[in-house]
Each structure stands twice: as structure tokens, then as C-alpha cells.
Amino acid sequence: MTDFVAILYIVAFALFIYGLMGLTGPRTAVRGNWIAAVGMGIAVIATLLTPGMGNWLLIVLGVAIGAVVGVPSARKVKMTAMPQMVALFNGVGGGAVALIAWVEFNSTDGYAHEPAYIAIASLFAAIIGSISFWGSNVAFGKLQELISGRPITMGKLQQPVNALLLLIALACAVIIVAGGDSGFLIVGLLVAAGILGLTVVLPIGGADMPVVISLLNAFTGLSAAAMGLALDNTALIVAGMIVGASGSILTNLMAKAMNRSIPAIIAGGFGGGPAVASGGPKEARPVRSTSAADTAIQMAYASKVVVVPGYGMAVAQAQHTVREMAKLLEKKGITVEYAIHPVAGRMPGHMNVLLAEADVPYEQLKEMDEINSEFAQTDVALVIGANDVTNPAAQTDPSSPIYGMPILKVNESRSVIVLKRGMSSGFAGIDNDLFYDPKTSMLFGDAKSSVGEIVEELKAL
Amino acid sequence: MSPLVQNLAVLVLAGFVGFAVISKVPNTLHTPLMSGTNAIHGIVLLGGLVVLGLGVDGVFNKILLVIAIAFGTINVVGGFLVTDRMLSMFKAKKPAPGEEEEK
Numbered sequence: 001m002t003d004f005v006a007i008l009y010i011v012a013f014a015l016f017i018y019g020l021m022g023l024t025g026p027r028t029a030v031r032g033n034w035i036a037a038v039g040m041g042i043a044v045i046a047t048l049l050t051p052g053m054g055n056w057l058l059i060v061l062g063v064a065i066g067a068v069v070g071v072p073s074a075r076k077v078k079m080t081a082m083p084q085m086v087a088l089f090n091g092v093g094g095g096a097v098a099l100i101a102w103v104e105f106n107s108t109d110g111y112a113h114e115p116a117y118i119a120i121a122s123l124f125a126a127i128i129g130s131i132s133f134w135g136s137n138v139a140f141g142k143l144q145e146l147i148s149g150r151p152i153t154m155g156k157l158q159q160p161v162n163a164l165l166l167l168i169a170l171a172c173a174v175i176i177v178a179g180g181d182s183g184f185l186i187v188g189l190l191v192a193a194g195i196l197g198l199t200v201v202l203p204i205g206g207a208d209m210p211v212v213i214s215l216l217n218a219f220t221g222l223s224a225a226a227m228g229l230a231l232d233n234t235a236l237i238v239a240g241m242i243v244g245a246s247g248s249i250l251t252n253l254m255a256k257a258m259n260r261s262i263p264a265i266i267a268g269g270f271g272g273g274p275a276v277a278s279g280g281p282k283e284a285r286p287v288r289s290t291s292a293a294d295t296a297i298q299m300a301y302a303s304k305v306v307v308v309p310g311y312g313m314a315v316a317q318a319q320h321t322v323r324e325m326a327k328l329l330e331k332k333g334i335t336v337e338y339a340i341h342p343v344a345g346r347m348p349g350h351m352n353v354l355l356a357e358a359d360v361p362y363e364q365l366k367e368m369d370e371i372n373s374e375f376a377q378t379d380v381a382l383v384i385g386a387n388d389v390t391n392p393a394a395q396t397d398p399s400s401p402i403y404g405m406p407i408l409k410v411n412e413s414r415s416v417i418v419l420k421r422g423m424s425s426g427f428a429g430i431d432n433d434l435f436y437d438p439k440t441s442m443l444f445g446d447a448k449s450s451v452g453e454i455v456e457e458l459k460a461l
Numbered sequence: 462m463s464p465l466v467q468n469l470a471v472l473v474l475a476g477f478v479g480f481a482v483i484s485k486v487p488n489t490l491h492t493p494l495m496s497g498t499n500a501i502h503g504i505v506l507l508g509g510l511v512v513l514g515l516g517v518d519g520v521f522n523k524i525l526l527v528i529a530i531a532f533g534t535i536n537v538v539g540g541f542l543v544t545d546r547m548l549s550m551f552k553a554k555k556p557a558p559g560e561e562e563e564k
Contacts, residue, residue: 013475016501017478017482019497020482020483020494020497020498020501021482023490023493023494023497024482024483024490024494025490026490029490029493029548030545030548030549032497033493033497033500033541033544033545033548034541034545036497036500036501036541037500037541040500040501040503040504040537040541043504043507044506044507044510047507047510047511047514048510048514050511050514050515052514052515052516053510053514053515054514054515054516055513055514055516055523056514058513058523058526058527058530059510059513059514059530061527062509062513062526062527062528062529062530062531062534063530063531063534065527065531065534066530066531066532066533066534066535066537066538067534067538069531069535070534070535070536070537070538070539070542071538071539071542073535073539074538074539074540074542074543074546075542075546077543079546079547079550082492082496082543082547083492085539085543086492086495086496086499086540086543088539089496089499089500089503089535089536089539089540089543090499090502090536092532092533092535092536093499093502093503093505093532093533093536095528095529095532096505096506096508096509096528096529096530096532096533096536097505097508099509099525099526099528099529099532100505100508100509100512100526100529102525103512103517103522103525103526103529104512106517106519106521106522107512107517107518107519107522115465117465213495214495217495217498217499217502220499220502220505221498221501221502223505224502224504224505224508225472225475227505227508228468228472228508229465229468229469229472231508231511231512232464232468233507233508233511234468234471235504235507236504236505236507236508237468237471237472237475238471238475239475239501239502239504240502240504240505241472241475241476241479242475242476242478242479242482242498242501243479243498243499243501243502244476244479245475245476245477245478245479245480245483246479246480246482246483246494246498247495247498249479249480249483250483250491250494250495250498253491254491349490349491349492349493350492353492353493353547353550354550356550357550
């Protein structure tokens with residue numbers, strides 16, 4: 001590496017850090033993102049200026065394929081599908097690391113003439129990268145609902161199998177470092193780590209997926225940093241490590257918001273899998289259903305309405321209609337606020353993004369701690385496609401798999417109207433007692449058309 | 462000081478920078494932030510560029526690296542674009558007409 005390239009790298013990661021600092025505030029975030037992107041551009045150009053670069057055709061080919069695949073998919077993806085898109089982009093990053101490590105192995109005859117630390121760093125990157133690639137693809141499949149969101153477990157075999165896979169991967173690594181140069185070793189390592197990625201993520205329930213994506217994001221960062229050590233490339237080390245550190249913090253924050261510990265999530269299943277079925281007695285409990293007209297009247301005579309948006313609203317793309325409804329209510333002098341659970345949607349902040357898209361004023365978005373004390377003064381709580389985050393069992397029923405998870409205390413408001421397609425359980429697969437509360441009435445149907453009907457009724461009033 | 466030790470020093474310091482910068486982000490921006498950091502670890506693209514550009518033997522290795530570069534590019538380009546789309550939702554309510562509007 002020449003000094004010139006090294007200096008450009010320093011400029012690049014100064015821009016990364018400055019850009020990330022920008023991402024900490026809504027005002028500076030857009031600029032921050034572009035500053036980081038410029039940093040990335042400089043880092044790429046610097047690398048291409050490294051003396052002795054060749055194989056230009058192949059490089060252009062690779063970049064072109066990546067751009068052709070990446071740009072349209074990033075442009076077209078719906079806002080609701082963002083989490084799985086992040087999972088996918090994260091996965092390919094991990095995959096890239098694993099592939100580079102594979103090539104390193106092949107082209108150095110199993111690190112024959114390299115110092116041990118290079119072999120160790122490169123193999124570490126290979127294991128983590130492979131786990132991240134396959135794990136992220138499962139996460140994508142679950143969120144995209146290509147794979148069942150329910151935990152898929154092997155029961156008691158789960159932990160031994162995972163431990164065995166990890167051992168196989170590590171054993172391959174140890175043999176390689178000790179001098180093994182058979183191509184089967186590296187393939188065995190990548191395959192074992194890949195299967196480990198699958199078996200670790202498959203048993204995790206869909207509700208925990210954001211935490212997993214965040215964790216895999218941190219993993220990919222670490223694997224990039226390790227690859228940087230192996231390749232003696234400062235840019236990789238710095239950028240990878242920053243992502244590794246930030247991803248760990250973010251993972252922790254998300255897990256805290258859901259009152260789940262990271263080890264418990266990784267150990268698999270929501271509350272261990274079988275507990276998912278224990279939704280209490282399954283006899284048909286009475287549910288009150290209501291109509292759009294009644295809902296409109298009830299809200300029109302309220303003085304305070306709190307909207308509790310959930311993933312159902314996001315899927316139905318109802319945020320604009322909800323905003324319209326809120327405007328009508330505000331015209332009647334009714335206070336409208338939005339209660340945002342930290343993990344509403346499928347990731348922290350996801351719901352804020354969607355509501356901001358519909359021009360909901362920032363001040364009306366209330367975080368959980370702030371709004372929970374206000375439910376007692378709320379006349380109508382309108383729950384739109386949210387389920388698990390409103391389930392009072394999280395506070396009252398120690399046998400519930402989500403016991404201890406912080407919830408929005410919707411059941412404290414004077415009346416509750418739940419907009420929902422049907423009586424199916426939520427993402428965590430648990431029955432919700434809120435629906436059977438005498439104060440609760442259900443408005444069945446697609447969230448968007450239901451809210452649309454309410455808007456019509458409000459206009460007619 | 463060997464290159465390993467130098468690199469380890471950089472590694473440790475970068476870790477602390479990551480902690481310091483990130484711990485101040487408001488809840489609302491967590492998803493965009495995750496997406497932004499996701500884009501940054503697309504830096505692995507450089508690894509692919511270096512290894513391929515400085516020369517490897519064998520068609521198989523070259524194929525692997527082209528795939529790795531394609532993956533890295535998807536990570537970088539997709540990551541920054543998606544982050545930008547998320548963040549544009551938080552923009553001030555009166556953007557200059559015609560500018561930054563989606564397509």
C-alpha cells in the first residue's frame with residue numbers, strides 16, 4: 001500500500017465516522033448517509049489506484065453485476081419490506097467475506113507461507129461470514145414469509161447439533177492453521193459454518209428477527225475487520241470494526257426493548273418452542289365486533305384518541321388513510337396521538353419511518369414510556385394491526401412466552417377498538433387477552449379499507 | 462512494531478469509536494442506522510478488489526472473486542440507497558419542488 005492510498009483511506013474513514021455522527025439526528029441524517037457514501041467511493045477509488053492492479057475486465061464485470069442487481073432492488077423495495085432488504089444486503093456482505101477467504105486459502109496453498117495470524121484472521125472471517133450469509137438468508141425468508149415465521153426446531157437435538165457444527169468448523173480451521181492444505185478443509189469449514197447459520201436462525205421466531213438481523217449485521221462487520229487484518233488493509237479494519245461495535249450496541253438495545261436476552265434468543269424458539277402453543281384455554285371466548293360507523297361515532301365524541309399502529313397497518317399500507325382520519329378528528333377538536341412501541345413494525349424506528357412518510361407530525365409520535373401514563377385519560381385507543389405489543393398477558397401471566405415484555409397499556413383506556421383481519425394470533429404466535437376484554441370491540445377487515453370506511457363515516461357526521 | 466500490532470491497535474481504537482459514535486442515536490433512527498452501518502460493512506468490496514486486482518491464478522478463484530465483488534457492490538450500493546430512502550421520510554416538510562422526489 002502506498003502512502004497516497006493510505007491517506008485516501010484515512011480520508012475515507014474520517015468520512016465514515018463523520019457520516020455516522022450525522023446519522024444520529026433527523027436533521028443531519030440524510031447528509032450523514034451521503035457523507036459515508038462519499039467515503040466509500042473514495043475508499044474504492046483509492047483501492048483501484050493501488051499500484052499493480054489488474055484484471056480490470058473482471059473487476060468491472062463484478063461491479064456491474066452488483067450494481068445491476070443492487071440498485072433496482074433498493075429503489076423498488078416497499079417501505080414495509082425494508083427489514084428483510086437490510087437482511088439480504090447484510091447477507092451478501094458476509095458471503096463476500098467468506099468467498100474472499102476461500103480464494104485466499106486456494107491461492108496461498110492453505111496459508112503455507114503466511115504467518116499464523118493471517119490464517120487465523122482469514123479463517124475467522126470465513127466462519128463468521130458464512131454464518132452471516134446463510135443466517136441472513138433465513139431471516140430474509142422468514143420476514144418475506146417464504147419460510148414459516150414460527151420457530152423450526154430440532155427439539156433437544158438443537159444445541160448438540162449446533163455445538164457439533166461449530167466444532168467441525170473450528171476443527172477444520174485448526175487443521176488448516178496447523179498446516180493442512182486440502183481444499184476439502186476450507187469447503188468443510190464453510191459448509192459447516194453455513195449450516196450452523198441455518199440451524200441457529202431457523203428456530204428463532206419471527207418476532208425476534210430484527211434482533212437477529214442486527215446481530216448478523218455486527219457479525220458481518222467483525223468478519224470484515226478480520227479480513228482486514230488478514231489482508232493488511234486499514235480501511236477494512238476500521239470500517240468493519242465500527243460496524244461490529246455499533247451493531248452490538250444496536251442489538252442490545254433492540255433485545256432490551258423486547259425484554260429478551262440475546263442468549264435466550266439464540267438458544268432458539270420463543271420461550272423454547274413448545275410453549276408457543278400454550279395460548280391459554282382454547283375455548284371460544286366471546287368477542288364483540290363493531291362497525292366502521294360505530295367506530296366513527298365513538299371517536300367523534302371522544303376528546304382524546306390514541307392510535308396504536310402495528311405491522312398490520314404497515315402491510316395494508318394504511319398509514320396515509322390513518323393520517324387522513326386523524327386530520328378529520330383534529331378538525332373536530334379531538335387530540336390525536338400515536339403510540340409507538342419500540343419494536344412496532346419489525347424494527348425499532350420502522351413505524352416512525354412509515355408514519356413520517358404519511359406526513360404525521362413528529363410531535364404526535366409518542367414513545368412507549370411517554371404514552372403509557374396517558375392511556376388512563378384516553379377515550380378511544382384505536383389499535384390498527386398491532387397485536388403482541390398490546391397483549392396484557394405480558395404483564396399479568398407469568399406462563400406467557402412474552403411475559404415481561406414491555407407493552408403499550410392499551411387496556412387502561414376507556415374503550416379499545418381493534419382493527420384486525422381476523423382472530424389469528426400475532427407474529428409471536430400467542431393469543432391476545434385484550435381482544436376478549438369487555439371494553440374491546442373488534443372491527444374486522446383489511447386495515448386500509450376499514451380506516452377508509454371510518455373516514456367516510458367521519459366525513460358524513 | 463510489527464504490522465499485526467499496528468493493525469490490532471487500529472482495530473481496538475475503531476471499536477471504541479464505533480461505541481462512542483453510535484450510543485447517542487435516538488430510537489427513531491435505529492432502522493436507518495442499522496441500514497447505514499450495513500452499507501458501510503460493504504467495505505468488504507475492497508477486499509475483493511485487492512485480491513482480484515493484484516492477481517490470482519485459476520479460473521475458479523477468479524469466478525469466486527467476481528461473485529464476491531458483485532456481492533460487495535450490492536451491499537454498498539443497495540445499503541446506501543435504501544438508507545437514503547428511509548431517511549428521506551424524515552426530511553423537512555417543504556423540500557424544493559421537483560428535487561429529491563422519488564422518480
